Amino acid sequence: MAADMSLLPRAEDLDDLLERDRDDVLSVALATDPTTPENQAVRPAYLIWLENALRDLLRDLPSPRRRVARPLAQRVTAYVRTWKPAARGLALFAAPDLWRVYPVQVPLSNRVRFGLPDVTALLEALDACPPYAILAVDTRHARLAVGYLGNASLLAEETLDLHTEHWRQTAGRRPTAARRMGEGAGRGTQRDPFEARRRAHVQAFWEHVAAETARLLAERGLGALVVGGPEEAAAAVARALPPQARRALVGTVPLPRYEGLAELLQRTVQAAVEAERRRDRELVAGVLEAQGTRAVLGWPAVDEALRQRQAHLVVVEPSRLAHHPELPRLVRRAGARLELVHPDAAAPLAACGGIAAVLKSPSTSAG
Incomplete structure (x- = not known):
């Protein structure tokens, strides 16, 4: 599904919300999937849940805050x-001078909170569907x-115009009948110059596509790329990618010609998600290996590292954010980075509450 990416939440949007030093924000996340029967009623399930949740919230607030x-x-x-639901999830942030609405094509967990901005549901969605580049080529x-939060948006499009009607069909001496028939395949066998010229143009086109892809990956800060198309085209472009872009390549998939953006997303998203899960497992393994030297495990140790501004990276299983809703704000203010990891990858952290932190190097902490 093509989407206006300006309507989707960006990391900068969440950072801006977390930086706001205010506790008068109403944060709402709703599971609005219009394909579920309960959301097709005159009063959809998400609206009923919202009205009940807000009533309970207001009842429990002190009078001035109410x-x-x-x-x-x-x-x-x-x-x-x-609202006419066309998205599987809806997030809203409202305050006396703040109003933000983010429809997303991934399911969100129903949440309502009044106080500090609560970005938990969007962080979980971003972890489940990280942004990645899709290159379809023939x-x-x-x-x-770009595939992002269940949407796909076109960044660039290229077409090779050969104009072969202006080409001479052969060059030099005409091939013999034996050569035309593919016989006598010794030294005398030569490729048709017309076909050789066409292949050279196609190869140059693939190399140009690879270079432009690398440029746009760097420009947009995209760290994952899936290449799709006929096997020969996908493999040729993958080989032609510059080193940094090649490191971002997480998979190649067969694609029919002329797929729409929705089909491109559907055929490539699994490769991107699997790559993210591999990365999660490697990250957790690295944290455990660094325990006792450059990593601490469990909420008390992580909380202390953040307050002392010693944490470089906080790794957490998404459901733990419900127990520590202040965590994204603490991480942001400590100058650290928050990384949500899939529950399967986070299983080795279960004994310490599903949370750990990688510490800054001594030289960084001293600076």
Whole structure:
């Protein structure tokens, strides 16, 4: 499904929310998948859940905070009542001078919170569907798209125009009948100059596509690439990628010609997700290996490392964010990075509460 990427949450948007020093934000995440029967009713399930959750939230707030939260809850409810669901998830952030709406094509967990901005649901979605580049290429066409949060958006498109009607069919001495028939395959056998010229143009096209793909990957900060197309084309472009872009290549998949963006996403997303899961497993293994020297395990140790600004990277299993909703804010303010890892990859961290931190090197901490 093609989408306007400007409507989707970016990492910078979440950072901006986390940086806001305020506790008057109503954060809402809803599972709005329009294909589920319960969301096709006149009063869809997500609206019923929202109304009940907001009623309970307002009831439990102290009176001064309830006066701030009530008009925000009314605005959110009015918006959701008239919203025509075309996305599987909806996130909203509302405050007296703040209003942000993010529809996403991945399921979100139902959540409501008033206070500090709660970006947990969006962080989980970003981990489940990390952004990646999709390159679909054949002998005449190439398209580069971004897959992100269940959407695909076209970045660039190239077409090879050969204009072969202006080419001479042969060059030099005409081949003998034996050569035309493919006989006498010794030294005298030569490829048809017309075909050789066509192949040279196609190879140059693939090399150009590889160079442009590398440029756009660097420009957009995309760290994963899936190449698809007929086997020969996909393999040729993969070989022609510059070293840094080749390191971003996580898979090649067979693709029919002229697939739409939705089909490209559907055929390539599994390769991207599997690559992310491999990365999660490697990350957790590295953390465990560094335990006792450059890594600490468990919430008390991680919390202390963050408050002392000693943490470089915090690794957490997504469900643990519900127990520590302040974690993204703490990580951001400590100058560290937060990495959510898939529950399967995080299994070795279960004994320490599914959370760990890699510490800064002594020279970095001293600086």
